[in-house]
Amino acid sequence: EAKTEIYLKYGATNEGKRQDSAMQKFRDNRLGVFIHWGLYAIPGGEWNGKVYAGAAEWLKSWAKVPSNEWMQLMSQWNPTKFDAKKWAVMAKEMGAKYVKITTKHHEGFCLWPSKYSKYTVASTPYKRDLLGEMVKAYNEEGIDVHFYFSVMDWSNSDYRYDIKSQEDSIAFSRFLEFTDNQLKELAARYPTVKDFWFDGTWDASIKKNGWWTAHAEQMLKELLPGVTINSRLRADDKGKRHFDSNGRLMGDYESGYERRLPDPVQDLKVTQWDWEACMTVPENQWGYHKDWSLSYIKTPFEVIDRIVHAVSMGGNMVVNFGPQADGDFRPEEKALATAIGKWMQCYGKAIYACDYAEFDKQDWGYYTRGKNGEVYMIVFNQPYSERLIVKTPKGISIEQASLLTTNENIVVVETTRNEYNVSVPQKNPGEPYVIQLKIRVAE
Ligand code: JFZ
Numbered sequence: 040e041a042k043t044e045i046y047l048k049y050g051a052t053n054e055g056k057r058q059d060s061a062m063q064k065f066r067d068n069r070l071g072v073f074i075h076w077g078l079y080a081i082p083g084g085e086w087n088g089k090v091y092a093g094a095a096e097w098l099k100s101w102a103k104v105p106s107n108e109w110m111q112l113m114s115q116w117n118p119t120k121f122d123a124k125k126w127a128v129m130a131k132e133m134g135a136k137y138v139k140i141t142t143k144h145h146e147g148f149c150l151w152p153s154k155y156s157k158y159t160v161a162s163t164p165y166k167r168d169l170l171g172e173m174v175k176a177y178n179e180e181g182i183d184v185h186f187y188f189s190v191m192d193w194s195n196s197d198y199r200y201d202i203k204s205q206e207d208s209i210a211f212s213r214f215l216e217f218t219d220n221q222l223k224e225l226a227a228r229y230p231t232v233k234d235f236w237f238d239g240t241w242d243a244s245i246k247k248n249g250w251w252t253a254h255a256e257q258m259l260k261e262l263l264p265g266v267t268i269n270s271r272l273r274a275d276d277k278g279k280r281h282f283d284s285n286g287r288l289m290g291d292y293e294s295g296y297e298r299r300l301p302d303p304v305q306d307l308k309v310t311q312w313d314w315e316a317c318m319t320v321p322e323n324q325w326g327y328h329k330d331w332s333l334s335y336i337k338t339p340f341e342v343i344d345r346i347v348h349a350v351s352m353g354g355n356m357v358v359n360f361g362p363q364a365d366g367d368f369r370p371e372e373k374a375l376a377t378a379i380g381k382w383m384q385c386y387g388k389a390i391y392a393c394d395y396a397e398f399d400k401q402d403w404g405y406y407t408r409g410k411n412g413e414v415y416m417i418v419f420n421q422p423y424s425e426r427l428i429v430k431t432p433k434g435i436s437i438e439q440a441s442l443l444t445t446n447e448n449i450v451v452v453e454t455t456r457n458e459y460n461v462s463v464p465q466k467n468p469g470e471p472y473v474i475q476l477k478i479r480v481a482e
Contacts, residue, residue: 044285049253050275051287056313061265062291065234066313067392068136068183069350070383072376073317073359074126074173075141075187075325078112078148080364083329092333095361096144096326099193106194109146116163121366123169123176129368130182133376134383136391137183139236139317139357140173142225144187144326147194151228155220158194174229183233186225190218190272191239201243211244215251222255226262235259236294237272246278256290269294269315288312292355298323300348303400307352310395315355318345320375327361331371339378340419343471346379346390347417351405353395382470385444389415389473403427404471414476415443421467426460427474433457434481443473 056062075096084095086102093101099109130138143149151170152161160169174184192198197214199207225232237255245252252273259266270281273289283289293309296316301309319325320342322334337345342358349356358379360372368376383390389407393415396408404419418427431437435457440449442464450462461474 045277047276047283047285049249050283050285051289052253052256053288053291055311057267057291059265061233062267062313064183065137065267065292066355066394069355069390069393070133070135070346071137071139071185071315071355071357072130072133072135073139073187073325073357075144075327075359075361076150076169077141077144077146077326078109078116079144079146080327080362081112081115083327083364084324085329090330090333094323094325095328096146098326099146106147110148110158110194113148113158113163116160116364117165118169118362118364118366119165120363121165121169121172123172124179126173126362126368127176127180127182129373129376130177131180133380134387134390135182135358137185137233138173138177139185139187139234140170141187141189142170143189143192143221145189145191145193145239147192149221151225153221153224155217155224156194171229174231178231184229184231185234185236185267186229186232187236187238188222188225189239190237190245191242192218199242199244202247207244211248215248219255219258222259223262226259230263232263232266234267234269235272236269240272240274241280243278246274246280249274249276249278252289267291271295296349296354300345301352301354303348303352303405307395310353314353315357316345316349317357317359318342319359320372325359325361327363327369331369336371339375339382340471342375343379343382344419347405347407347419347471350390350393351395351407351417386417386471386473388443389417389475397432399430399432401428401430412478412480414478416461416474416476417471418463418474419471421463425463427463429459429461429476431457431459431478436479436481437461437476438479439477441475442468443475444468449474 079096091101149159153159197210199211202208256268268290270290271294274280275283292313346356393407396406396414398406405417407415440451452460
């Protein structure tokens with residue numbers, strides 16, 4: 040039955056997936072790194088002798104530290120080991136094609152010398168424009184830069200969680216103007232930025248001002264042709280977020296998969312739009328936390344599994360790093376980046392520019408499909424039977440199979456219509472590996 044469409048002034052603006060070159064680049068990049076860096080890296084989860092197990096970038100909130108006291112951390116901001124070039128090389132060696140940088144997290148501290156706030160890098164002993172140095176260094180390594188920006192700002196007294204009085208609405212409109220100014224400033228200072236990833240947009244104050252989220256998206260798109268914007272920014276006329284009241288995705292890509300992923304069988308609807316997931320390496324730490332023994336730490340293969348899982352369903356994956364206050368990365372993060380890079384170096388062909396393959400999920404791992412129609416089997420679970428079951432969609436047959444790294448021919452036996460046994464490689468690679476399938480589509 041035909042559902043009646045609600046007229047929306049601030050609803051979705053795209054029809055289906057964007058197909059322009061900027062969006063295609065966003066999509067083809069597939070693997071990104073997140074950098075959460077701010078004043079919270081200094082206490083690293085500990086306040087007045089107490090270690091808080093919650094997310095380190097929320098410590099101000101857990102320990103109920105007043106903003107003026109929190110901002111005194113600025114006098115200790117002196118990351119003497121910071122070297123933007125090293126950061127960029129680390130991301131490149133990991134195989135990341137883009138980086139999302141926290142320009143300003145909820146605390147309000149700006150990694151660029153914003154003229155609209157007194158809480159910026161310019162007022163620290165270190166003084167330097169860290170964001171500017173990062174943009175330059177990452178771009179020099181061929182890595183796209185995306186900006187994380189928290190609308191919610193704990194340092195600005197005009198911020199409101201809700202609008203309950205005229206005073207609130209006056210203060211909040213000043214706040215939105217301040218936010219516009221900061222966004223325009225970022226766009227003007229760093230015109231190579233490719234994407235804005237908004238956060239801190241869940242409060243009633245913003246839901247009641249859905250117009251502003253549409254305006255901010257529009258404004259950035261006029262200032263930066265091709266720029267991509269996440270769905271988390273957006274609320275429509277009725278305060279509905281991510282998807283508008285007619286069920287259409289707002290912004291250019293869905294950004295709700297945070298520390299979780301869509302189910303590969305149940306949630307195939309996500310293949311209809313662009314989406315990007317992000318993940319932490321501990322259970323839930325984005326900023327630097329001094330004690331990583333407080334929660335489970337994912338292994339490199341577990342992180343790689345999530346990267347492949349996302350791409351197999353047409354999504355991107357962003358792996359988070361929380362640099363230390365001194366500007367260096369903790370050893371565990373360096374080791375992780377190296378391990379991912381080593382794997383991506385061998386198997387990246389099955390990740391970059393790949394998409395959902397439209398094959399039914401099997402227990403051994405995931406499929407992706409490359410630009411030339413080739414299908415990749417990324418095998419995480421090696422079966423005792425030494426046979427990998429492949430069920431092909433109607434009209435599709437397997438012509439040939441080979442191991443991606445060595446081109447070793449892989450034996451394929453048709454066991455019944457649209458079903459095959461694909462042999463495992465002669466020698467177990469001892470790591471998740473990739474078999475490339477050449478397929479034939481019936482006329
Ligand atoms: C937010 C932040 O609060 C957090 O510190 C971090 O920056 C993360 C990337 O984003 O946390 C969220 C935001 C949205 C959801 C969950 C956590 N969500 O939509 O499920």
